[in-house]
Amino acid sequence: MPRRRSLSLCVALSASFAGQISAQTAATPDSESSVATLHVTARSVVIDVVVTDKSGKAVTGIPGQNFQVFEDGKPQTVTFFEEHAGAPPPAAPVEPQPLPPGTFTNVPRALPADSVNVLLMDALNTPIADQIYVHKQMIKYLATIPPGTRIAVFLLGGRLRIVQGFTEDSSVLLAAIAHSAANPERSALLHGPAEASQIASITSAVQELSAIQDFQDQMKASDRNQSVDMTLDALQAIAGYLAGLPGRKNLIWFTSSIPLCMFAKDTDDCPYYDRIKSTINSLNNAQVSLYPIEAGGLLADSTYNSENIRPPAPPGVPFNHAASYALAEEARIRNSNHLAMEQLARDTGGKATYNQNGLKETLAEDIDNGARYYTVAYTPAKPSEKGKEHKIEVKLVSGKYSLAYRRGYSEDTDKEVKMAEAVKLKDPLRPLMDRGMPNFTELRYQAHVVPVHPQPTADAARAGDNSALKAPFTRYGADFTLATDGLALALGPDGVRRGKIEVEQIAYSNDGKPLNWMVHFLALVIRPDQYATAQKSGIAFHWEMDVPPGEVYLRTGIYDTSSRKAGTLEIPLSALPAAGR
Numbered sequence: 001m002p003r004r005r006s007l008s009l010c011v012a013l014s015a016s017f018a019g020q021i022s023a024q025t026a027a028t029p030d031s032e033s034s035v036a037t038l039h040v041t042a043r044s045v046v047i048d049v050v051v052t053d054k055s056g057k058a059v060t061g062i063p064g065q066n067f068q069v070f071e072d073g074k075p076q077t078v079t080f081f082e083e084h085a086g087a088p089p090p091a092a093p094v095e096p097q098p099l100p101p102g103t104f105t106n107v108p109r110a111l112p113a114d115s116v117n118v119l120l121m122d123a124l125n126t127p128i129a130d131q132i133y134v135h136k137q138m139i140k141y142l143a144t145i146p147p148g149t150r151i152a153v154f155l156l157g158g159r160l161r162i163v164q165g166f167t168e169d170s171s172v173l174l175a176a177i178a179h180s181a182a183n184p185e186r187s188a189l190l191h192g193p194a195e196a197s198q199i200a201s202i203t204s205a206v207q208e209l210s211a212i213q214d215f216q217d218q219m220k221a222s223d224r225n226q227s228v229d230m231t232l233d234a235l236q237a238i239a240g241y242l243a244g245l246p247g248r249k250n251l252i253w254f255t256s257s258i259p260l261c262m263f264a265k266d267t268d269d270c271p272y273y274d275r276i277k278s279t280i281n282s283l284n285n286a287q288v289s290l291y292p293i294e295a296g297g298l299l300a301d302s303t304y305n306s307e308n309i310r311p312p313a314p315p316g317v318p319f320n321h322a323a324s325y326a327l328a329e330e331a332r333i334r335n336s337n338h339l340a341m342e343q344l345a346r347d348t349g350g351k352a353t354y355n356q357n358g359l360k361e362t363l364a365e366d367i368d369n370g371a372r373y374y375t376v377a378y379t380p381a382k383p384s385e386k387g388k389e390h391k392i393e394v395k396l397v398s399g400k401y402s403l404a405y406r407r408g409y410s411e412d413t414d415k416e417v418k419m420a421e422a423v424k425l426k427d428p429l430r431p432l433m434d435r436g437m438p439n440f441t442e443l444r445y446q447a448h449v450v451p452v453h454p455q456p457t458a459d460a461a462r463a464g465d466n467s468a469l470k471a472p473f474t475r476y477g478a479d480f481t482l483a484t485d486g487l488a489l490a491l492g493p494d495g496v497r498r499g500k501i502e503v504e505q506i507a508y509s510n511d512g513k514p515l516n517w518m519v520h521f522l523a524l525v526i527r528p529d530q531y532a533t534a535q536k537s538g539i540a541f542h543w544e545m546d547v548p549p550g551e552v553y554l555r556t557g558i559y560d561t562s563s564r565k566a567g568t569l570e571i572p573l574s575a576l577p578a579a580g581r
Contacts, residue, residue, distance in 0.1 A: 047069070051374065068396070071393075119151060134295045135180065135181035138177050138360075147168070149367060152164060153177065156234045232279050238283075248287050252367070288348065294353065349406045392409065433568065452476065476547055487563060497531060503521075518543065547573065551572075
């Protein structure tokens with residue numbers, strides 16, 4: 001069952017590397033390591049519930065006994081309850097001490113909320129004019145994001161890519177949005193005004209030729225199919241990317257259209273029926289709630305647009321009825337989009353927003369409400385029914401509130417359960433090591449990263465586990481200082497404290513391609529005369545890795561195999577001092 005990660009660890013790491021503790025390399029974790037005995041709670045259904053009042057504001061402070069849960073109409077016993085009330089209020093402002101050049105830390109300036117947010121700009125289904133409007137609204141919001149708000153920015157165009165990984169730094173987010181706004185992506189599947197005008201004139205000239213009309217219909221159907229495939233692939237990829245991240249994820253999706261048939265009963269009604277169901281299930285399993293927002297703001301019929309480009313009337317429709325046909329067609333498409341937004345939001349526990357301006361205010365409200373939620377869980381009373389769909393209903397004993405939560409789930413098959421457990425058993429740290437993931441802080445550390453001097457010769461052995469890495473490259477050295485808080489160090493009869501940690505480093509390109517990587521297990525052996533120094537200055541160790549040129553991000557991670565706590569830190573190598581690159 002996903003649980004909130006501990007946020008109680010607080011330690012100031014020393015910038016010095018004095019008092020280095022022995023860190024002995026082990027080839028693999030031993031058989032008594034908790035990595036080999038990790039257990040997963042089976043058949044526990046986890047639900048995140050956002051409760052809002054009549055003004056749309058999240059309501060906090062509701063006790064657990066007020067929640068009732070039903071599966072397929074039958075009451076269930078709540079086995080777990082936890083309230084998440086957003087980021088803790090910031091303490092008295094303390095100016096952080098500046099770190100030495102090339103030194104980075106995963107110690108946060110403010111405790112984050114128990115949720116993260118992905119802003120998805122959908123250039124595939126959104127005209128450039130609407131993209132520009134969304135960028136402006138994003139910039140207005142990001143200029144004043146509250147402390148502890150973790151945001152990533154994704155772009156769906158010809159492919160899905162990360163514009164900016166998770167960060168709480170508004171200046172970094174603003175720079176990423178500004179770069180994206182300066183390079184808008186036109187969808188090959190959307191027709192702009194010029195293309196629409198050409199299509200209209202061609203169709204008017206040859207409207208009596210049904211073959212031309214059939215060809216145009218086929219082209220539209222082909223574009224729609226491609227758009228649906230790419231949209232569902234993107235949502236599945238985001239669910240997979242976020243699945244290893246604990247807690248709630250709010251996916252705020254700016255789009256002008258959603259090309260999905262949401263109200264079908266089977267594949268006869270909608271050829272994408274099974275894929276849509278699978279996508280929603282993947283989002284729910286990953287605790288991702290969808291917040292679709294119509295990118296165009298308050299919409300007007302094209303009759304009243306300055307461009308005034310109307311779709312042509314179909315064959316047999318009198319010319320003087322073309323305007324009425326165009327208005328009816330626009331209304332049909334718009335209503336279909338709005339219904340799809342509502343259904344996706346309802347099925348995943350989010351909220352849909354459309355046909356209104358003030359996207360900045362909408363964005364602020366969605367992120368704030370998405371950080372204030374209740375996690376409830378139950379174990380279904382029925383025996384496991386593999387592959388069956390179940391409906392979920394959550395009620396409150398008292399109060400007139402609106403509740404947003406996932407509305408169902410599909411029972412995992414034995415194969416799916418085994419695959420999920422195998423991934424966790426293989427490497428619990430790996431799901432937290434993807435490019436752009438937030439920095440985890442259960443284990444806190446500093447990393448001082450600089451190119452080694454002198455650099456290795458051309459025939460030197462490669463540093464890192466990517467045997468296919470070719471020159472040219474730069475060898476970087478990383479000096480870690482790990483705080484002892486959060487580590488489970490076993491005290492032996494000889495007074496020596498022992499533990500074991502996993503250390504990973506992955507160098508990524510800007511688009512998330514792994515360039516080089518390394519994984520080591522370190523046996524920690526701390527003598528009594530070293531422990532006081534370790535508590536004060538941390539545990540120091542050093543690794544080197546070769547990195548090719550270009551815009552590279554070094555993702556580092558540490559995992560304690562006994563306490564099962566993790567810390568991660570992503571370092572943009574371009575941020576290193578110019579003299580050190």
